Amino acid sequence: MRKAKLKVYRGTADAGEFKDYEVQVEEGMVVLDAIHAIQAKDSPDLAVRWNCKAAKCGSCSAEVNGMPSLMCKTRMDRFEEGEEIRVAPIKTFPIIKDLVTDVSWNYEVNKKIKGFSPAPDDKEWIIHQEDIDRVQEFRKCIECFLCQNVCHVLRDHDRKDAFMGPRFLVRTAGLEMHPKDTANRMQYLKDEGHIGMCNITKCCTEVCPEDIHITDNAIIPLKERVVDEFYDPLGKVIKKIMGTDKKGW
Amino acid sequence: MATYETHEHDVIVIGAGGAGLRAAIEVSAMGLNVGLICKSLLGKAHTVMAEGGVAAALANVDPQDGWETHFKDTMNGGKLLNNWRMAQLHAQEAPDRVRELERWGAVFDRTKDGRILQRAFGGHKWKRLCHVGDRTGLEMIRTLQDQGVHQGITVYMECTISKLFKDGDKISGAFGYYREDGRYVLFKAKAVVLATGGVGKIYSVTSNSWEYTSDGQGLAYEAGADLIDMEFVQFHPTGMVWPPGVRGILVTEGVRGEGGILRNSKGERFMWKYLPESTKDGFAADEAEAKEWVEAAIAGKRTEARRPPELSTRDNVARAIYIENKEGRGSPHGGVFLDISYQDPERVKKKLPSMYHQFKELADVDITAGPMEVGPTCHYIMGGIRVEADTAATRVPGLFAAGECAGGMHGANRLGGNSLSDLIVFGRRAGAGASDYAKQLGGFPSINEKDIEAAIEELEAPFHREGPNPYDVAKQMNNIMDAHVGIFREAKEMEIGIEKLQELKKDIAKVAVKGDKRFNPGWHLCRDLKNMIVSAEAIARSANSRPESRGAHSRLDFPDTDKGKWATVNTAVSKDGDQMKLEHTPLPAMPEDLKKLFEADKK
Structure with missing residues (x-):
């Protein structure tokens, strides 16, 4: 059975280093298994978040050889024999310890988005599948925050003070495009979430483990809607009259 | 402090x-x-x-x-x-x-x-x-x-x-x-x-x-x-069995709900053999009827056809897979085959997207092109x-x-x-x-205040003693439960299991960790083990106290479901000093109007 060489970040935000480990590779093993093997044998105090081990919970985000990914989906046989596998915490959020970062900022952003707001009625909802296919795409999000991690506004410019990031643009799009939602989040998107700061580099879309078309299906339509709302009053009136203001995303 | x-x-x-x-x-x-x-x-x-x-x-x-x-x-x-x-x-x-x-x-x-x-x-x-x-x-x-x-x-x-x-x-x-x-x-x-x-x-x-x-x-x-x-304890019949890294990960029952077929290594659709006599009427009599049911379900149409046998209850399907393996008709890695690949690939991807990705990415299996290998996995209590x-x-x-x-x-x-x-x-x-x-x-x-002090002391202790690695102790607990209180049970095995669990308690009391309290999973596990052993012991003792097979509880030494006493009592355990007390308490009595619902069926 072959052995793999891992370099795993050990330490806190203040001090840390990549430490070397050797792990026996079993068939079908993923990087998260290797981390668990290290934990069980050498370092019970190695900090890592995980839950489902099946790419459903979005807990085990890390940067493996520089690639932001879910460790539970990153197979060890992807690497050449003898290739060094470097596992680092995601960069955009402060390190708590080892591979665990402080992602609490995301939960604070989420609180500010106006929740689902249907008009009150007691009747059964008749909603056709084709009208929610897009919303369901957004609701696949497992909150791994990899999109937040690679968004250069957050990662390179550290504008967490201003920009809500792709994850929450996806969430907002899911609410705005819900056929029964009545709220309007455009002012928020423009003035507080600062959707304008996104310049559509699509890095977020590339890393999404759920293959959500974040840029094309969520961010760009929201940007267009913000433009309609604030910079094209005539167009907005026409769309209202034509009854196409909530449709035709 | x-x-x-x-x-x-x-x-x-x-x-x-x-x-x-x-x-x-x-x-x-x-x-x-x-x-x-x-x-x-x-x-x-x-x-x-x-x-x-x-x-x-x-x-x-x-x-x-x-x-x-x-x-x-x-x-x-x-x-x-x-x-x-x-x-x-x-x-x-x-x-x-x-x-x-x-x-x-x-x-x-x-x-x-x-x-x-x-x-x-x-x-x-x-x-x-x-x-x-x-x-x-x-x-x-x-x-x-x-x-x-x-x-x-x-x-x-x-x-x-x-x-x-x-x-x-x-x-x-x-x-x-x-x-x-x-x-x-x-x-x-x-x-x-x-x-x-x-x-x-x-x-x-x-x-x-x-x-x-x-x-x-x-x-x-x-x-x-x-x-x-x-x-x-429910062993879900369909967990992934291969490769080892993914063993146990769930394969949704939705696969069978959407028409997935179970076969053994001889290609036999074995579930018909395992339908309990009392439920047979609710299931398709043959391949043709099962097929009709699936086709109607896909088309969104009503049908008189009855369900495929794969939709039997989980306890039953898990036992069937276990027995097929034991009798030498299992798949190469100790499971059986679950096949949905006879359906339109696009439909499979739409209805079971995460199963498609899970097998594709973790097992190199395209479920729209061939069968999955599945076997029982501990799922629920x-x-x-x-x-x-x-x-x-x-x-x-x-x-x-x-x-x-x-x-x-x-x-x-x-x-x-x-x-x-x-x-x-x-x-x-x-x-x-x-x-x-x-x-x-x-x-x-x-x-x-004394209770708070005691709670802190308990949590601090693993840092201040020498003792076994908590991961090793957890592994031993797994081995005991797998070997002695698994899917099929018998008194002689369970008694050994209970004894081993008593021994294991001594290790749990001594587990030790290094490092500090910052996000230290080994330290967390030290406390978790104390909770785990409560359920492990409760499962073993309760299982050993019920001399019949019922639902998810399958006894090799008592294969039948009792119609007398054991149909009328719950097993209950509670803490009695340092001992686990076990009682059998009567089931709450169902009122007559609800009982009638079951009688109507018998007629």
């Missing part, structure tokens, strides 16, 4: 999966101050992994459905050992809870006429599971999470509770630590709702995550509640903390429990889809029960 921070809430809810979130929402809606405590980040709890759907008799697809049938299916699935009142409330209230989820933003798959779509599942007579592809749990947890957040619920993330406090006989609070940095935290509360989920980590092959370490069962047991039906059906109250005043950690609802075997509905029906009831209790209580009961 180490310092700790203090918070005060009328009610604290421990666990933030479906049941905990729904409970917290209810407490908050009733105007009380609630604190929600979760071991993981919010939205990562085990509910997220539920795939197939939430069972509710909406009758959108099969208009013949109704709560009575759902109730009957649940009781029959549980081999009539269920708490009838829980099963009744569950069947009656699940539709409202599902509609409520929709009003809170859940986006279920739709029928052609725009209603909530429902799919077939094992043991359910009609198509009953409301779903979102194969990620229904994610939809539920995100909906509840957002609803809770917007209601302003206070959430304590990555916080583990290690102790419940009492003032006399009444609950007065809880103590624990933040995983992040190990700082201690005291919660003063009038009532506590336990919603901590299951115990799967005591077995080696499980669909459960690290969180499933029997926390609620352990805490409740220590506080004086009893645990019932602990012998009933039917048993748990004994509660009153209407209020979810335990016998400890101020302590409530809901979801998987509570017992009674599912009897000897749970039907797929009845867990998500259980979470929202009894999560809400536990929240209401705890709120009513807290309101009538008035002031906060007191917490003894």
Whole structure:
């Protein structure tokens, strides 16, 4: 059975280093298994978040050889024999310890988005599948925050003070495009979430483990809607009259 | 002594999966101050992994459905050992809870006429599971999470509770630590709702995550509640078996609900052989009828054809797969074949997207082109903390429990889809029960400083002693449970298992860790082991005390289901000093009007 060489970040935000480990590779093993093997044998105090081990919970985000990914989906046989596998915490959020970062900022952003707001009625909802296919795409999000991690506004410019990031643009799009939602989040998107700061580099879309078309299906339509709302009053009136203001995303 | 921070809430809810979130929402809606405590980040709890759907008799697809049938299916699935009142409330209230989820933003798959779509599942007579592809749990947890957040619920993330406090006989609070940095935290509360989920980590092959370490069962047991039906552990028939790294990961029953066929290594469709005589009438007689049923289901049409045999209950399918293997007809890696590849690939990808990706990425198997290899994996525990059906109250005043950690609802075997509905029906009831209790209580009961000191001392101890590695001890517990109290059981094995568990307790008392308290999983496991051993012992003792096979409890030495005494009692364990006390207590008696539902069937 072959052995793999891992370099795993050990330490806190203040001090840390990549430490070397050797792990026996079993068939079908993923990087998260290797981390668990290290934990069980050498370092019970190695900090890592995980839950489902099946790419459903979005807990085990890390940067493996520089690639932001879910460790539970990153197979060890992807690497050449003898290739060094470097596992680092995601960069955009402060390190708590080892591979665990402080992602609490995301939960604070989420609180500010106006929740689902249907008009009150007691009747059964008749909603056709084709009208929610897009919303369901957004609701696949497992909150791994990899999109937040690679968004250069957050990662390179550290504008967490201003920009809500792709994850929450996806969430907002899911609410705005819900056929029964009545709220309007455009002012928020423009003035507080600062959707304008996104310049559509699509890095977020590339890393999404759920293959959500974040840029094309969520961010760009929201940007267009913000433009309609604030910079094209005539167009907005026409769309209202034509009854196409909530449709035709 | 180490310092700790203090918070005060009328009610604290421990666990933030479906049941905990729904409970917290209810407490908050009733105007009380609630604190929600979760071991993981919010939205990562085990509910997220539920795939197939939430069972509710909406009758959108099969208009013949109704709560009575759902109730009957649940009781029959549980081999009539269920708490009838829980099963009744569950069947009656699940539709409202599902509609409520929709009003809170859940986006279920739709029928052609725009209603909530429902799919077939094992043991359910009609198509009953409301779903979102194969990620229904994610939809539920995100909906509840957002609803809770917007209601302003206070959430304590990555916080583990290690102790419940009492003032006399009444609950007065809880103590624990933040995983992040190990700082201690005291919660003063009038009532506590336990919603901590299951115990799967005591077995080696499980669909459960690290969180499933029997926390609620352990805490409740220590506080004086009893645990019932602990012998009933559900091994889900279809977990992944290959490659080793993914062994145990769940393959949703939705695959069979959508027409997936089970075959052994000889290509035989073996499930017909294993249908219990009493249920045979409900299933297709041959391949042709099963095919007709699947085709009608795909086309969204009604049919007179009956369900395929793969949709038998989970206990039955798991046993069948086990026996096929034992008799040499298993797949290369100790499972059987589950095949959906005869259907249109695009439909399979649309209806079972995460299964498609899971096999493609983790096992190099394209499920639209060939069969999956599947085998049993520890999935769920039917048993748990004994509660009153209407209020979810335990016998400890101020302590409530809901979801998987509570017992009674599912009897000897749970039907797929009845867990998500259980979470929202009894999560809400536990929240209401705890709120009513807290309101009538008035002031906060007191917490003894000595109890806090003892709680801290217990948590600190693993740093200050030499002893075994907690991971090694957990592994030993897995080995004991696998070998002696697995899918098939017999007295001589279980007795050895119980003895070994007694020995293991000595190791658990000595486990030691290095490093400090900052996000130290080894340290966390030291405390978790104490909860795990409670369930391990309870399962072993309860199983050994029931000399019959019923539902998920299969005895090699007692293969038949008893019609006498054992059909009328629950097994209950409770703490008696240092010993585990075991009793057999009579089932709550079902009222005549409900009994008639079953008699009508016999005629």
